[in-house]
Amino acid sequence: MADPMRIRANVTGDTTEVRVLMSHEMETGQRKDAAGKVIPAWHIQNVTAAHNGKTVLTAQWGPAVSKNPFLSFKFKGGAKGDKIQFAWVDNRGDKRTDEALIA
Amino acid sequence: MDMQRREVLRKSSGVSLLTLLAAAGWLAPGEALAQAAWNKAAFDTKSMDETIKALGGSGPAQSKDITFVQTPDIAENGAVVPIGVASAIPKTEAIAILVEKNPNMLVAIFEIPAGTEPAISTRMKMGQSSNVYALVKADGKFYVATKEIKITLGGCGG
Numbered sequence: 001m002a003d004p005m006r007i008r009a010n011v012t013g014d015t016t017e018v019r020v021l022m023s024h025e026m027e028t029g030q031r032k033d034a035a036g037k038v039i040p041a042w043h044i045q046n047v048t049a050a051h052n053g054k055t056v057l058t059a060q061w062g063p064a065v066s067k068n069p070f071l072s073f074k075f076k077g078g079a080k081g082d083k084i085q086f087a088w089v090d091n092r093g094d095k096r097t098d099e100a101l102i103a
Numbered sequence: 104m105d106m107q108r109r110e111v112l113r114k115s116s117g118v119s120l121l122t123l124l125a126a127a128g129w130l131a132p133g134e135a136l137a138q139a140a141w142n143k144a145a146f147d148t149k150s151m152d153e154t155i156k157a158l159g160g161s162g163p164a165q166s167k168d169i170t171f172v173q174t175p176d177i178a179e180n181g182a183v184v185p186i187g188v189a190s191a192i193p194k195t196e197a198i199a200i201l202v203e204k205n206p207n208m209l210v211a212i213f214e215i216p217a218g219t220e221p222a223i224s225t226r227m228k229m230g231q232s233s234n235v236y237a238l239v240k241a242d243g244k245f246y247v248a249t250k251e252i253k254i255t256l257g258g259c260g261g
Contacts, residue, residue: 015220028228030206045141056219062146064202064210066183066226075219091141 016078
C-alpha cells in the first residue's frame with residue numbers, strides 16, 4: 001500500500017526523538033470530483049508506534065490530518081540500534097507497518 | 104489480521120464456526136478494521152463540548168501549562184498547517200487537537216503512555232482562519248488552551 005513510511009529516530013541522552021512521514025491521501029470526504037460527485041473520505045484512523053515491541057504512542061486520526069501525514073514525538077529510553085515500529089489502519093481497512101532502527 | 108488469525112488457529116479446538124468467523128473478523132468487518140477502537144462519535148461532533156463528552160469528560164479548564172510549539176500565527180496553506188502541542192500538566196494521558204471552524208472539530212487524539220513525553224507535532228488541515236484548541240486529558244480531567252491561526256488559503260479543497 002503506497003510508499004513506505006520514512007521513519008527517523010535519534011537518541012540524545014536518555015530521550016529518543018522520533019519523526020515519521022507517512023504516505024496517504026487523507027481524503028476528507030469534503031471534495032467533489034470533476035463530475036460533481038463527492039470523493040469519499042479515505043484516511044488513516046489509527047496509528048501505533050512501538051519501541052522494541054512496547055507501545056510508545058497511539059493515535060486516532062480524522063480526515064483533517066494533512067495528506068502524507070507527518071508526526072513527531074519523544075519518549076524516554078531507547079538506545080542506538082533499537083527497533084521503532086509504526087503501524088496504521090485506515091477507514092477502508094488497509095494497513096501498513098514499517099520499522100526503522102534508532103540511530 | 105495476522106495476529107487474529109494466529110489466535111483463532113490456536114484456539115480453534117471446540118469452538119463453533121460462527122465464533123471462529125467472528126473472531127477472524129469475517130462476520131464483522133467493522134471490528135476487523137482497527138486494533139484500537141476509532142472513536143467515531145468524537146470525530147463527528149461539531150462543538151468542543153460534544154467532543155469532550157464523546158471522549159468521556161466534561162468542562163475543560165483553561166490551562167497555561169499547555170503550549171503550542173512551532174505553530175504559526177498565520178499559515179499560508181490551510182492544507183498543511185504545522186501544529187505542535189506540549190503539556191506540562193502531570194499525568195497527561197492524551198492530547199487532542201480541535202479546529203473550531205472545520206466541518207468536524209476533532210483533528211486527532213494522541214494517547215500518551217507513561218515514558219513518552221506529552222508533546223506532539225503534526226500537520227493538519229484548516230478550512231479557514233479559526234481558533235485551534237489543544238485539549239489535554241490528565242488524571243481523568245480535561246484542560247484546554249486556545250490559539251488563533253489565520254489561513255491565507257483554505258485547506259479542505261473548496
